[in-house]
Amino acid sequence: MRRIVCQLSAIAVSGVLLLAGCAGYQIGPQALFRPDVRTIYVPVFKSDTLRRKLGEWLTEAVIKEIERSTTYKVVGRPPADSTLTGHIVRDTKHTLTENRRDEPNDIEHSMLVQIQWLNAQGGVLVERTFGISTPLVDISEASELVPQAGQSMVSAQQDLVRDLAAQIVGQLEMPW
Numbered sequence: 304m305r306r307i308v309c310q311l312s313a314i315a316v317s318g319v320l321l322l323a324g325c326a327g328y329q330i331g332p333q334a335l336f337r338p339d340v341r342t343i344y345v346p347v348f349k350s351d352t353l354r355r356k357l358g359e360w361l362t363e364a365v366i367k368e369i370e371r372s373t374t375y376k377v378v379g380r381p382p383a384d385s386t387l388t389g390h391i392v393r394d395t396k397h398t399l400t401e402n403r404r405d406e407p408n409d410i411e412h413s414m415l416v417q418i419q420w421l422n423a424q425g426g427v428l429v430e431r432t433f434g435i436s437t438p439l440v441d442i443s444e445a446s447e448l449v450p451q452a453g454q455s456m457v458s459a460q461q462d463l464v465r466d467l468a469a470q471i472v473g474q475l476e477m478p479w
Contacts, residue, residue, distance in 0.1 A: 335476045336374050337428065340384045343375045343475075348389035348416070358391055361416070364468035365389070372472060385428055389471065390417045392441075399447075412459055413445035418471055429474050442470050 345366050350358035365387070366377050393415040400409040417439045420428040427438040444467040448459035 337475075337477055340422065340428070341374075341376060342378045342383040342385070343369060344378055344381050344383035344386045345369070346386070346388060348391055350391040350394075352391055352394035354394055357394065358389075361389065361391065361464055361467065364464045365471050368468040368472040369475070372469075373475060375475070383423070385420060385422050387418060387420045387471075387475070389419075391415075392417055396448075402451075408449070408451055410448040410450070410459075411445050412448055412456075412463055413443060414463060414467055415441060415443045416467060416471065417441055418474065420475065440474055442467065442474070444470060 345362060348358040348362045348365075369375055369377050369387075391414060393413075395413050397411045397413075398407040398409070399411050400407070402408050418429075419438050419440070421438070422428055429440060444463055446459050446463035446466065448454055448456060
């Protein structure tokens with residue numbers, strides 16, 4: 304009888320120690336995002352490109368992606384826990400291959416965006432730490448357009464904007 308009590312005590316003590324060791328872990332999607340940020344203000348992204356409404360289009364995609372895949376709530380006015388700003392620096396198209404009549408067979412469309420995520424006090428919430436400390440994070444994405452396959456420029460741009468928005472929102476996750 305005494306042996307069984309000792310074994311049960313040992314199991315209970317090891318269970319308590321195991322649970323105490325895991326006390327800092329979180330489970331679920333909330334574990335990926337900052338607990339000190341609940342709301343984000345996303346002003347319209349600035350754009351240095353000649354393409355009209357590109358900043359508005361990307362901003363809308365980013366807001367939808369934040370609402371869809373994070374625990375954060377996007378607010379329409381500046382009094383928020385944080386502010387995510389973006390600047391489209393480059394929007395280019397390159398012909399990768401041509402047919403015999405010099406018509407493009409394959410076109411690459413790429414964009415470069417700089418983002419900055421600041422808390423209400425102006426502190427940087429996301430930054431690259433590759434030896435250079437800067438509050439601006441560069442994010443680039445490219446999509447391929449194949450006109451011969453019936454793909455339109457609009458569908459290629461939609462793919463590009465959607466993928467770029469997913470990359471931007473991916474930067475809002477906490478580092479491991």
